[in-house]
Amino acid sequence: MRKKVIFKGTLLPWLLLLPQLLITGVFFFWPAGQAIYGSFLREDAFGLSREFVGLENFSDILADPTYLAAGWNTVVFSSAVAFSALGIALFLAVQADKAIRGTNFFKTMLIWPYAVAPAIAAVLWLFMFHPQIGLFGRMINGMGILWDYKLNGGQAMTLVVVAAAWKQVSYNFIFFMAGLQSIPRAVLEAAAIDGARPMRRFWTIIFPLLAPTSFFLLVVNIVYAFFDTFGTIHALTGGGPGQATTTLIYKVYVDGVQNLNFGSSAAQSVILMAIVILLTAVQFRFIERKVHY
Amino acid sequence: MSATMDLEADRLARATLRRNARNRWVAYISLSLGVLIFAFPIWITVVGSTHDVSTIGRGDVPLWFGGEAVANYVSAWLTGGEATRTTRSVPAWVMLWNSLNMAVLIAVGKIAISLLSAYAVVFFSFPGRMVAFWLIFITLMLPVEVRIIPTFEVMVNLGLINTMTGLVVPLIASATATLLFRQFFLTIPDEYVEAAKIDGAGPLRFFKDVVLPLSITNIAALFVILFIYGWNQYLWPLLIVTDRDLETVVVGMTKMIGNGDAQNEWNIIMATAVLAMLPPVAVVVFMQRWFVKGLTETEK
Numbered sequence: 091m092r093k094k095v096i097f098k099g100t101l102l103p104w105l106l107l108l109p110q111l112l113i114t115g116v117f118f119f120w121p122a123g124q125a126i127y128g129s130f131l132r133e134d135a136f137g138l139s140r141e142f143v144g145l146e147n148f149s150d151i152l153a154d155p156t157y158l159a160a161g162w163n164t165v166v167f168s169s170a171v172a173f174s175a176l177g178i179a180l181f182l183a184v185q186a187d188k189a190i191r192g193t194n195f196f197k198t199m200l201i202w203p204y205a206v207a208p209a210i211a212a213v214l215w216l217f218m219f220h221p222q223i224g225l226f227g228r229m230i231n232g233m234g235i236l237w238d239y240k241l242n243g244g245q246a247m248t249l250v251v252v253a254a255a256w257k258q259v260s261y262n263f264i265f266f267m268a269g270l271q272s273i274p275r276a277v278l279e280a281a282a283i284d285g286a287r288p289m290r291r292f293w294t295i296i297f298p299l300l301a302p303t304s305f306f307l308l309v310v311n312i313v314y315a316f317f318d319t320f321g322t323i324h325a326l327t328g329g330g331p332g333q334a335t336t337t338l339i340y341k342v343y344v345d346g347v348q349n350l351n352f353g354s355s356a357a358q359s360v361i362l363m364a365i366v367i368l369l370t371a372v373q374f375r376f377i378e379r380k381v382h383y
Numbered sequence: 384m385s386a387t388m389d390l391e392a393d394r395l396a397r398a399t400l401r402r403n404a405r406n407r408w409v410a411y412i413s414l415s416l417g418v419l420i421f422a423f424p425i426w427i428t429v430v431g432s433t434h435d436v437s438t439i440g441r442g443d444v445p446l447w448f449g450g451e452a453v454a455n456y457v458s459a460w461l462t463g464g465e466a467t468r469t470t471r472s473v474p475a476w477v478m479l480w481n482s483l484n485m486a487v488l489i490a491v492g493k494i495a496i497s498l499l500s501a502y503a504v505v506f507f508s509f510p511g512r513m514v515a516f517w518l519i520f521i522t523l524m525l526p527v528e529v530r531i532i533p534t535f536e537v538m539v540n541l542g543l544i545n546t547m548t549g550l551v552v553p554l555i556a557s558a559t560a561t562l563l564f565r566q567f568f569l570t571i572p573d574e575y576v577e578a579a580k581i582d583g584a585g586p587l588r589f590f591k592d593v594v595l596p597l598s599i600t601n602i603a604a605l606f607v608i609l610f611i612y613g614w615n616q617y618l619w620p621l622l623i624v625t626d627r628d629l630e631t632v633v634v635g636m637t638k639m640i641g642n643g644d645a646q647n648e649w650n651i652i653m654a655t656a657v658l659a660m661l662p663p664v665a666v667v668v669f670m671q672r673w674f675v676k677g678l679t680e681t682e683k
Contacts, residue, residue: 096506096507096508096576097506097507097576097585097586097589098507098508099507099509099586100509100510102503102507102586102587103503103504103507103509103512104503104509104511104515106499106500106502106503107499107500107503107504107515109495109496109499109500110496110497110499110500110519110556110557110561111500111515111518111519113496113552113553113555113556114518114519114522114556116537116541116553117534117537117552117553117556118522118525118530118556119518119525120533120537121530121533121534121536121537122525122529122530122533123533124530124533124536125529125530125532125533128532128533178417181413182413182414182417185409185410185413185414185417186410186414188406188407188410190407190410190411196414196417196418198668198671199418199421199422200414200417200418200421201667201671201674201675202421202664202667202668203421204611204667204678205611205615205660205663205664205666205667206615206660206663206664207614207615207617207633207659207660207663208615208617209615209617209633209634209637210615210633210636210656210659210660211424212637213636213637213640213652213656214424214425214427214428214656215424216640216643217424217427217428217431217649217653217656218423218424218427220643222442223439223440223442223444223649224442224444225427225444228442228444240643256420256421256424259421260421261678264675264678264679265679268675268679287402288402288406317526317528320528320617320618321615321617321618321633321637324617324618324621324637325637325640339528342528342529342531343528343531343618346531346532347531347532347535347622352532355531355532356532356533359529359530359531359532359533362528362529363524363525363529363530366524366525366526366529367524370523370524
């Protein structure tokens with residue numbers, strides 16, 4: 091779609107674009123270029139010189155078991171977060187969409203966790219599951235199960251998944267509510283008159299009609315689990331114990347910021363860039379389809 | 384004949400009513416359970432912030448309020464609790480002030496530069512228009528996390544470490560906001576531009592008198608989303624700020640936890656957590672309509 095009537099001039103539009111382009115140039119494209127360039131270089135131990143090593147950084151990290159472990163952690167973490175947050179949100183949205191009293195109250199009460207920062211969400215769960223001071227942490231220990239997310243990798247992973255998913259449910263809930271409201275009532279009523287029970291109505295009408303929303307949300311949730319949960323992991327487990335909750339993003343941070351490993355962190359950045367490009371492409375391809383409905 | 388049909392219809396109607404009632408109960412129970420799961424962590428935190436440090440340190444987490452609320456919040460607000468071995472404490476009011484500045488500046492900045500660039504892309508025809516559009520679009524694929532070290536180097540070279548400018552400016556480029564405004568501008572009828580041209584209004588005048596007033600709803604909705612986005616920033620302030628006077632509250636409060644020792648001043652930490660949550664949660668609850676609109680329209 092294009093406007094037919096437009097203003098003339100070349101200088102003015104470029105001036106209007108200047109602030110945005112300046113910022114993206116200096117803080118996005120230049121560093122991204124540096125990351126790509128740096129991924130082919132290696133710095134000596136003293137950080138004095140850098141030499142060209144071709145694809146060695148890439149072959150090194152892809153052969154590095156800690157990197158592969160971080161990749162596997164990312165897969166486990168992201169799918170657990172995405173599926174639990176989507177499932178719970180869909181269930182709650184379907185319940186809140188029923189004609190019952192007080193839906194507005196329920197909606198507000200389910201929406202607000204969106205505003206809680208991922209790092210704060212982590213802290214809230216830490217308060218509850220801390221092995222010494224947490225209500226549930228002590229309760230679990232009291233039942234004779236050894237609970238300490240600072241020592242047990244599986245427990246650490248469970249806790250970061252719960253904290254990350256807890257926060258994301260409200261986001262999904264909002265979109266599922268919007269999706270449910272756009273389903274024509276007449277279709278559901280017709281099905282009800284034909285004798286379709288609620289469960290059947292859900293699986294044959296509501297669920298297929300929500301498929302575009304669900305797919306969109308799946309991509310958004312994966313992006314969230316990949317990138318926005320850095321704060322959750324950093325505040326809760328610091329990637330530990332050992333490497334149990336180190337995801338790819340967390341590893342870039344540790345290798346780049348803490349270990350100052352220049353070449354490896356740049357190569358990791360490039361791999362992550364490829365993942366984001368892939369996810370964005372999937373997302374926008376899908377949205378193109380939605381626009382053309 | 385008709386009597387049996389009536390009976391049959393009656394049976395069906397009662398079955399449906401029963402099912403509807405059961406259905407409503409399922410809804411009420413599951414929604415209440417959902418609300419409980421969402422509210423409970425906050426409840427524990429708020430309650431914890433009203434007890435003294437030894438009650439929480441012992442692990443006797445109470446479920447009802449204690450009497451130390453005033454003392455804890457005053458201490459958190461004015462001093463930020465005692466310094467730990469590694470970091471000195473920062474009063475919560477300083478951190479909240481920094482967060483507020485950062486969130487508002489990021490939201491206003493993003494909206495301002497996105498309005499301008501969307502306006503240029505939609506209402507002008509000039510060489511390089513599509514290139515400019517794609518350059519902005521591509522930034523979607525370059526979140527901070529994937530260019531962390533080189534961006535940090537740029538910040539060091541520009542002397543922007545430990546400055547509010549450094550905290551805000553690199554974050555105000557926004558492909559999503561630009562796309563949203565572009566989408567909206569395309570719905571402004573061509574006749575408006577024609578009329579403005581006939582009246583002799585130039586592009587800047589048209590922007591100020593027509594486009595801006597028409598965009599108010601979108602701007603408000605976007606502001607709510609971007610305020611929360613800015614307030615909740617984590618990785619960026621963690622990298623850019625080492626000077627504790629510029630600490631934002633989300634990062635600052637996680638630093639108070641350190642390694643999560645049981646000896647922490649948990650009551651002060653919980654009070655700070657409550658203070659850190661309050662502004663964005665209040666924005667969502669009180670501006671819910673704008674918020675939902677902003678969310679469902681930007682994220683597509």
